[in-house]
Amino acid sequence: MMSLTGPSAPTTMTSASNASPSQPPQFKCIVLLNDSPPSWSALDRAVSMVSRIDQVYVSAFNDAIEDLPPPPYKLILVYCVGLNPPQRLPYLDHLEKSYNIEIEEEARAELLRCKEKLKKEYEGRCAYDFVHLTGTGDPAPLLCTYVSTTHPDADLCFVGTRSLHGARRWVLGSVSEYIVEHMPCPVVVVKASGGGAGHPPAEVANTAQSGQDVRSQKANGAASSSSSAPAGSTGGVLGHGHDE
Numbered sequence: 394m395m396s397l398t399g400p401s402a403p404t405t406m407t408s409a410s411n412a413s414p415s416q417p418p419q420f421k422c423i424v425l426l427n428d429s430p431p432s433w434s435a436l437d438r439a440v441s442m443v444s445r446i447d448q449v450y451v452s453a454f455n456d457a458i459e460d461l462p463p464p465p466y467k468l469i470l471v472y473c474v475g476l477n478p479p480q481r482l483p484y485l486d487h488l489e490k491s492y493n494i495e496i497e498e499e500a501r502a503e504l505l506r507c508k509e510k511l512k513k514e515y516e517g518r519c520a521y522d523f524v525h526l527t528g529t530g531d532p533a534p535l536l537c538t539y540v541s542t543t544h545p546d547a548d549l550c551f552v553g554t555r556s557l558h559g560a561r562r563w564v565l566g567s568v569s570e571y572i573v574e575h576m577p578c579p580v581v582v583v584k585a586s587g588g589g590a591g592h593p594p595a596e597v598a599n600t601a602q603s604g605q606d607v608r609s610q611k612a613n614g615a616a617s618s619s620s621s622a623p624a625g626s627t628g629g630v631l632g633h634g635h636d637e
Contacts, residue, residue, distance in 0.1 A: 420446055420466040423550040425536055425572065427472060428503045428510070430585035431553025436470070438583050439551040440519045443468050447519075468521040469544065472507060474500040475532040533571040540577060547578040554582050 424439045426432050443466040450465040476493045480486040504525065511523070528535040540547055554569040573580045 419464075420549075421544060421547045422466060422468050423540055423544060423547050423578070424468065424470045425473070425550065425552045426470045426507060427553075428506045429553060429555070431555055431583060433510075433553070434586040435551040435553040435581070435583040436515070437586065438581065439468060439549075440515065442549075443519055464520050466520075468519055469524060469547075470511070470521055471524045471526055471536060471539065472504055473526040473528070473532040473536050473539075475535055476527065476529050478529045531571075533568045534575070537572065537575040537577070545577060550576050550578050550580045552580060552582055554584055 420443070422439055422443055424436050426436060443464070446466050447464050451461060474496065476496060477489040480489055508523070511521075515521070524539075526535060526539055540550065550572065552569050552572050554567070569580075569582045573582065
């Protein structure tokens with residue numbers, strides 16, 4: 394049982410059948426997000442990739458086009474909360490409900506940190522949708538089920554890994570390992586970068602910035618042309634994140 398919580402907005406998907414001749418189907422990328430260094434590194438890598446796609450796409454438009462199309466990608470960030478299932482015995486069920494209250498409180502705090510970080514460090518770098526997923530059971534199966542049923546046309550999934558070894562791996566298992574095996578699309582597993590959460594390596598940050606710069610330059614060109622600047626500029630606005 395899964396549910397999407399928080400303000401919701403329908404996702405507009407562009408498929409090969411309804412895409413216009415001038416706009417190719419969107420490249421759909423999923424990032425499994427939480428407030429951990431490996432997760433932010435995974436997001437940084439995903440942002441780097443979609444920014445390269447956007448840079449090539451926008452650069453292909455000649456200066457006679459005034460309105461840039463939306464980004465040729467769809468970046469979906471998924472935050473998942475897995476709750477304990479109900480129990481038949483009243484005492485155990487009461488305990489599980491108590492644990493779930495703690496889980497939900499911790500999740501609300503982490504979710505707030507994630508949204509604040511996204512707004513501060515990622516808005517303007519890329520366009521993205523944010524999904525808050527809540528369900529019963531382990532997060533990994535919930536995530537795979539969500540992507541399989543809601544985004545079966547996803548092209549790629551990014552997930553961070555803590556690189557557990559030995560007894561810790563045997564006891565705790567590996568979420569990324571389950572994701573790789575059961576996710577319906579190819580999966581990129583990312584370790585935490587040396588820069589830490591929200592601080593990607595220089596080459597990653599520069600790539601993301603270059604994709605934004607292309608749109609900004611064309612947008613500025615369009616604004617100048619509307620103010621009697623030389624004709625032949627193009628423009629567009631880079632979208633920012635919203636809740637889905």
